[in-house]
Amino acid sequence: MPERVIGIDLGTTNSCVAVLEGSTPTVIANRGGYKTTPSVVAIAESGKRLVGHIAKRQAVTNAENTAWAVKRLIGRPWTSPAVQAVKAAVPYPLVEGPHGDVRIRLRDQMFSVPEIAAYVLQEMRAIAEEYLGKPVSKAVVTVPAYFNDGQRQATKDAGRIAGLDVIRIINEPTAAALAYGFGKKVDGKVAVFDLGGGTFDISILDITNGVFEVVATAGDTFLGGEDYDKRLVDWLVQGFAKEHKVDLRSDTMALQRLKDAAEKAKCDLSSVRETEINLPFIISTGRNQAYHLHRVITRSKLEELTLDLTERTIQICRLTMEDAGISPEDLTEVVLVGGMTRMCKVQELVGEFFGREPCKGVHPDEVVAMGASIQGAALVDAAAAPDMLLLDVTPHSLGIMVAGGHFHRLIERNTTVPTAKSHVFTTVRDDQTSVKIVAFQGESDRAEENELLGEFVLSGLRKAAKGEVEVEVTFEISADGIVSVSAQDMETGAEQSITVTAASSLTESEIARMASENQEHMVAARAEEEVEKERQRIEKLVDEAETLLPKVEEILAGTPFGEDSLDNVRLILDDARMAVERRDAGGLEQVAEPLMRTLNMFRGVVDSGRIR
Amino acid sequence: MARDVTPELRQLVQRGLDHHEHGRLHDALADWETALKLDPRHVQAKRLVEFGRKRAREIDAGEHTAPSRRDTLESPIPQFLAALTERKSDKIAVPTGPLQDGPTPKGPLGESPSSEFDWGGPDERPSARNRAKTVNAEEAAVPDTLEDLPVTVQDILASATELVGECRAALNDNRAAPAALAAELAMQLAERAPPPGIDDLIEQSRALFERAFRAFAGNPHGCPIRAIPTATIADQGLDERAAFLMSRLDGMTSIADLIDSSGLPRFDAMRVISSLRRAKAIDLLPPLQ
Numbered sequence: 001m002p003e004r005v006i007g008i009d010l011g012t013t014n015s016c017v018a019v020l021e022g023s024t025p026t027v028i029a030n031r032g033g034y035k036t037t038p039s040v041v042a043i044a045e046s047g048k049r050l051v052g053h054i055a056k057r058q059a060v061t062n063a064e065n066t067a068w069a070v071k072r073l074i075g076r077p078w079t080s081p082a083v084q085a086v087k088a089a090v091p092y093p094l095v096e097g098p099h100g101d102v103r104i105r106l107r108d109q110m111f112s113v114p115e116i117a118a119y120v121l122q123e124m125r126a127i128a129e130e131y132l133g134k135p136v137s138k139a140v141v142t143v144p145a146y147f148n149d150g151q152r153q154a155t156k157d158a159g160r161i162a163g164l165d166v167i168r169i170i171n172e173p174t175a176a177a178l179a180y181g182f183g184k185k186v187d188g189k190v191a192v193f194d195l196g197g198g199t200f201d202i203s204i205l206d207i208t209n210g211v212f213e214v215v216a217t218a219g220d221t222f223l224g225g226e227d228y229d230k231r232l233v234d235w236l237v238q239g240f241a242k243e244h245k246v247d248l249r250s251d252t253m254a255l256q257r258l259k260d261a262a263e264k265a266k267c268d269l270s271s272v273r274e275t276e277i278n279l280p281f282i283i284s285t286g287r288n289q290a291y292h293l294h295r296v297i298t299r300s301k302l303e304e305l306t307l308d309l310t311e312r313t314i315q316i317c318r319l320t321m322e323d324a325g326i327s328p329e330d331l332t333e334v335v336l337v338g339g340m341t342r343m344c345k346v347q348e349l350v351g352e353f354f355g356r357e358p359c360k361g362v363h364p365d366e367v368v369a370m371g372a373s374i375q376g377a378a379l380v381d382a383a384a385a386p387d388m389l390l391l392d393v394t395p396h397s398l399g400i401m402v403a404g405g406h407f408h409r410l411i412e413r414n415t416t417v418p419t420a421k422s423h424v425f426t427t428v429r430d431d432q433t434s435v436k437i438v439a440f441q442g443e444s445d446r447a448e449e450n451e452l453l454g455e456f457v458l459s460g461l462r463k464a465a466k467g468e469v470e471v472e473v474t475f476e477i478s479a480d481g482i483v484s485v486s487a488q489d490m491e492t493g494a495e496q497s498i499t500v501t502a503a504s505s506l507t508e509s510e511i512a513r514m515a516s517e518n519q520e521h522m523v524a525a526r527a528e529e530e531v532e533k534e535r536q537r538i539e540k541l542v543d544e545a546e547t548l549l550p551k552v553e554e555i556l557a558g559t560p561f562g563e564d565s566l567d568n569v570r571l572i573l574d575d576a577r578m579a580v581e582r583r584d585a586g587g588l589e590q591v592a593e594p595l596m597r598t599l600n601m602f603r604g605v606v607d608s609g610r611i612r
Numbered sequence: 613m614a615r616d617v618t619p620e621l622r623q624l625v626q627r628g629l630d631h632h633e634h635g636r637l638h639d640a641l642a643d644w645e646t647a648l649k650l651d652p653r654h655v656q657a658k659r660l661v662e663f664g665r666k667r668a669r670e671i672d673a674g675e676h677t678a679p680s681r682r683d684t685l686e687s688p689i690p691q692f693l694a695a696l697t698e699r700k701s702d703k704i705a706v707p708t709g710p711l712q713d714g715p716t717p718k719g720p721l722g723e724s725p726s727s728e729f730d731w732g733g734p735d736e737r738p739s740a741r742n743r744a745k746t747v748n749a750e751e752a753a754v755p756d757t758l759e760d761l762p763v764t765v766q767d768i769l770a771s772a773t774e775l776v777g778e779c780r781a782a783l784n785d786n787r788a789a790p791a792a793l794a795a796e797l798a799m800q801l802a803e804r805a806p807p808p809g810i811d812d813l814i815e816q817s818r819a820l821f822e823r824a825f826r827a828f829a830g831n832p833h834g835c836p837i838r839a840i841p842t843a844t845i846a847d848q849g850l851d852e853r854a855a856f857l858m859s860r861l862d863g864m865t866s867i868a869d870l871i872d873s874s875g876l877p878r879f880d881a882m883r884v885i886s887s888l889r890r891a892k893a894i895d896l897l898p899p900l901q
Contacts, residue, residue, distance in 0.1 A: 031900065032864050033654050035618075044872035054873045057860060061875020252875065253856040260859075271619045280843035281855035290846035290855070532833060536899065539831075577786060581827065 002380040005138045005167065006128045007372025008121060009175070010155065012071040013197025013226060014339070015039045016369035017124040019132065020377035025179065025370035027363065028131045030123075036339070036365050037127065041119045042066035043107040049521065051123045060256035063091035065106045069198050070116045072221050073102050074158070075151030075505065082221065089222070101505065112506055114154050115514050118161035122518070125164055139164045140376040142368050145171040145203045145217040148396065148441060149453060149483045153505055156482070161514045167379055168479060173203035174212040175371030176337045180359060182207055188332030189215065193350055193358065195313055196338035196365070198224040202317045204326055213414050216324035218316055223309065225266070225340045231305040232262035236277065236295060244291055246283060254283045258293075269299045270342040303345040310346055314353050334358040339365035394419070398475050398483060401438040401447035403428045410475045413443065420476040424490065427461065427469045434459035435471055437496075439485045458487040458496040531585045538588050539580045541595050545573055548602040555609040569598050621650045625657055629862070632664070632895075633838040637671070640664055655900070656864050659835070663863070663897050765808065772801050772810055776817045779824050792828035792886045795821035799883065822879050825886035832868040833899035836861050836885075840893045848891040854884050863897045 007025070009016040014036040018027045027035045030052065038056035043049060043065050050058070059066045072086050078096040087094045097103040097112060104111045121141070128136050143155055152169050159166035173192035182190060187207050194201040201219035205212050236258055237248050248254040261277050268275040279293040303310075321327065334354045340346060341364045350358050361367055394417050399409040402425070410421045427435065436457050442450025461469050470490040477483050486497030506514070553566060576595045579587030628643035641664035647657040775798040782791035799821065802814040814821075826832070842858045853876060860870055871881040888894045 031655060032862075033621075033651075033656055045878050046872060048872050050872055054865070054869050057865075058873040058875045061856075062873075251852075253852065256875070257856060257859050268619070268623075279859070280841065281846060281852055284846065284852045290843065290852070292843055536831070536833070581786075 003138055004132060004134075004136060005140060005373070005376030005380050006125065006136050007175070007369050007374070007376045008124050008139050008141045009172070009366075009368035009372060010071065010117060010121060010124075010141055010143070010158075011036075011039055011196055011368075012069050012199045012221075013039055013224065014365065015120050015124055016366050017128050018366065018369040018373035019128060020373045025373045027366040027369060028127050030127045031130075035363070037120075037123060038068070039071065039117075039120045040066060040068040041070075041106075041116050043109065045107075047107070049119065051119050057260070058256070060259060061252045063252070065092065067092050067104050067106060067111070067116045070104070070113050072198070073104075073113045074117055075113075075148070075154030076102065077150075078102055085222070099505070099507070112510070112514065114158040114506060114511075115161055115518070117155065117158035118514070118518060121158055121162040121164055122522075125162060137163070137165055138167050138376070138380070140168045140170060140372040140379070141166050142170055142172045142175045142372050144199070144201055144219070145173055145214045146201075146219070147171075148451060150505060153482055157506055157511050160511055161518055163515060163519060168375060170372060170375055171203075171212070171214060172201065172337070172368050173205055173214065173217070173335075175368045175375065176335055177205055177207065177212060178371035178374050179367040180333075180335055180361070182333070186332060189326065189330050191317075191331050191334045191354060192337055193313070193317065193334060193341065194219075194337035194368075195340040195346060196224050197340070198222075198226055200224060200313050200316065202313075202320050204320070204324055204331075211416055213416070215414070216320050216326065218320040218323075220312070220316060223312060224338075225263075227309050228266055228302075228306045228340065228343075229259060229262045231309070232266060232297070232302065233258050235297075235301075235305055236262065236293065239295060240282075240291075240293055246285070246291060248283060248293075251283050257282060265297055266302060267339075267342070269297070269302050270344065272299075274298045299344065303343075307345070310343075310349055313346070314349050317350075317353060328354045328356070331356070335367075336360045336364050337367055394477055396441040396451075397443055398439070398441050398453070398477070399447075400425075400473060400485075401440060405447055407440055407442070407445050407447040407450055410473065411477065415477075417477045418479045420474060422472055422474040424470050424472050426467045426471070427464070428466055430466050431463040432466065432469070433461045433463060435461065435487065437473060437485060437487045439475070439483075439498075441483075453483060454485070454498050456485075456487070456496050456498050458489060458494070460492070460494055461489055462491060531583060531588065534585075534588050534592070535580055535583055538576055538592060538595065541599055542573060542576045542580060545576075545595065545599045545602055548599075548606055549573070551609065552602050552605050555605055569601075572598050621647045621654060621657065624650070625660065628660060628664075629837060633841050637664060637668060641668060656862065659897055659900075660837075660863055663837075663895070667895075768801060769809055769813070772798050772813055775801070776813065776820070779817070780820055783820070783824055783827065788824065788827035789890070791824035792890065795824040796883070796887065796890075818879060822882055825879075825882040829867055829882060829885045829889055830896050831899060832871075833866045834896040835863050835866050835898075835900065836870070836888075836894040836896050837863045838893065839895045840891075845888075845891065845893055848893065850884075850887055850891060850893070853880065854888055854893070857881070857884055857888065858893065861894065864900065866899060867896075 004019055007018045015038075016027060016036045018025050020026070029035045030037050032053055034053065037052040040055040040059060041049065041051050042055040042058060042062055044058075044062070055066060056068070059068060069086070069090070073083055073094070076083050077100050079100065083094070083102055093105045095103050095105055095110070102113050104113065104116060121139070125136055125139070139159060141155055141159060143152055147155070155169060156166045172194060176192050176194070177190055180186075182205075187209070190205045190207060192201075192203045192205060194203070199219060199221045200223040201217065203217040204215045206215045207213075233255075240246060240248050248258060257279050261279055265275050265277050275297060277293065277295045277297060281290040282293045283291050285291070331354065334350065334356060336347065336350065336358045341350070341360065347358065347360065394411060394413060394415050397409045397413040398411040399407050402408045408423070410423055411419060425435070434457050436455060438447070438455040439453040440447050440450035441453055444450050458471060461471070472488045472490055474486045474488075475483065476486075482499065484497060484499040486495055488495040549570075556566065572591065572594045575587070576591040578584075579591050624643045624647035628640040628647070631637070631640035631643060641661065644657055644660040644664055648654060648661050651657065775794045779791045779794035779798065782788075782794060795817075798814060798817065802810050838858050838861050842855050845854055845858065857870060857874060857876075860873065865873070867885060870885070871878060874881045876884070885894075
């Protein structure tokens, strides 16, 4: 049986992992029983790396050392407006990296964005490994449809740092559509409405014969469930201030509890009409005079507090559809994705706008990972997903700058990938011995208005009149959407090429170093776990021996066995207790055997005492 | 797709935890058992059911860990500190009268008959009987600072030194409860009205105190749940930091993780957990396997 491939939805606020079991995608719960894990990484005061729920639970009280929503940063250059917007919105410090990329400082350690993402991927991998009971090394990871090449590459880099071979990157709406069985059962235009914890995306897919074309995609990377939580927190804070004249925002512990409770209440209100928020002793007034927060919130109140947020998603849908020249009647299906689409008001407004009941699975926050797992299984084992022809398309046009600053497209947007296109260009000046290839992606006819992918120079051309020397330029997009560009001198065969890595990505050696550091960290953490297991084992033995000791002393009193031997045994127990308390790996190893002998002797003495 | 049992399951687990902290073990166990039926693989429900059944058996069997001589403080609580701690709003979770089985106090420690207080094993069922004695708010006015008491700087330093010594001796003797209590009292001395010179002493002893708090807090990989309602802990002299830590407890988060995810300085978090243990505000589930 080929190796299992896991599907990972690496989300802005939560991540999810699934694997195909037989023909059913199974979402894997973490140790806490949750099927999604917060995409949050923190460094605790002890230096310990925290990932997932534990990191999220201290995100307010340890805000400066907690990185969250790094997906908004991945693969983006420092100077991009998105990075500057994140910088203004998060309490953890962002600094410019050595390649014009973004670095995050947590407790005086610098991390690249792919490293932080890697820790989340690693956590998802660990969850899958625990469930499957064997190591996992291959994954399909999803990204938003609008992610450009640099962002996709950075996501793959994150996989490598986590020790995962990301065998394919696929678009989130495509994965969601796959999970719903589209491509096999449904052809036509499908709208994927994805309202997650931190971002909103609307994508229109055109599915024909197993080819998934992203016809239109738009969204808001700063609109999601957390904004709904914030409204609820504001409401609670204001109510409390009115009642007690105390500002809960002044206390990070109170604020952390409020955030946790608001999120829980919001989730509860998707299934019940009314819920209680009960936070005993949330704050005190200096002298331990306890204030308790207790409020009841109804579903309609929550809807009222957040109506403009929900309406904003619909507004974005309307604009996107208009831009793409698609009307709701053109759609075959509307699919809901993301935990926030559990909210009744969201479902209601989406239904109204699209004029049809949206498809909603039981778990809208799990469908993307499920789709990724289906794709993963199909990639390594065609038999696992028969009839599945899964092709994604490139979301942007790709080309180079030509004379006059124009953009010459080689690959049109929505071309199915993988693909390769070539075009022959000629020199534009007499005696021109080199050409500079400047690659862009985007839709503008002015090259500079598009996004720069990279540039290189092909030199050593024969001196000749302009237009005489021919250079063939080839763009290639792999199935993951990773772009490479090459230029070949048609006369000499000399060639130059680049794999497009955005200015913000990491170098090979950096990725290798980060991967090895990460590996070392994991080995050390595992060793620590082993010591802890042994400590617990020894502690149990010591407890048992200490419980038996008085009885042993009583039985042996006055026998030839004598005090000396008992003293010796007591020393062994003292040493063992000391090693347990100090968590001393060497000490634990040393005492293990004598302790076991002592305990066996004790058991024997007590048993023989009973027999007599 | 199958019916989503997650919200129902979570509500049952949560309601069980609420029952448990209000002392309704059988109701708690019933909820946890129902939750486990919904998802027999649910780790949290499974652990809580195991805990609840074990606790119920202990109660049925009338098992009770008698307070041990080993768990009492050798020396009395300094009179002036006891006086300070009697004020309701500043109370700490310590006995306000002579300690059970302890040697005769050097001076009168107040009249309240709190000799029922004990320092039983960490896994004991909390009960009204063995919780820290609390003092009525309307009791006689007590001084705010040490300056209001007939006590000299030398007295305070001598007491602090004695407490540090007691903490060390108790730790060496594997008696975590008195070690942590001595450390707590010494910290209180340093915080309430620090005379010159005490900072150095406390600073030098921080590592020792942290060990004492850690030892008393219990297995760092054990996972606590609330054993009393959070709303009542102010009566035990605990503050909102303790309430915050209590709000994080779910029987799945270990003490070590609780400290790491508290955002509090390590020493403070350890000290608060130690106080929660002393106030019997938490029960400890075994480590996650």
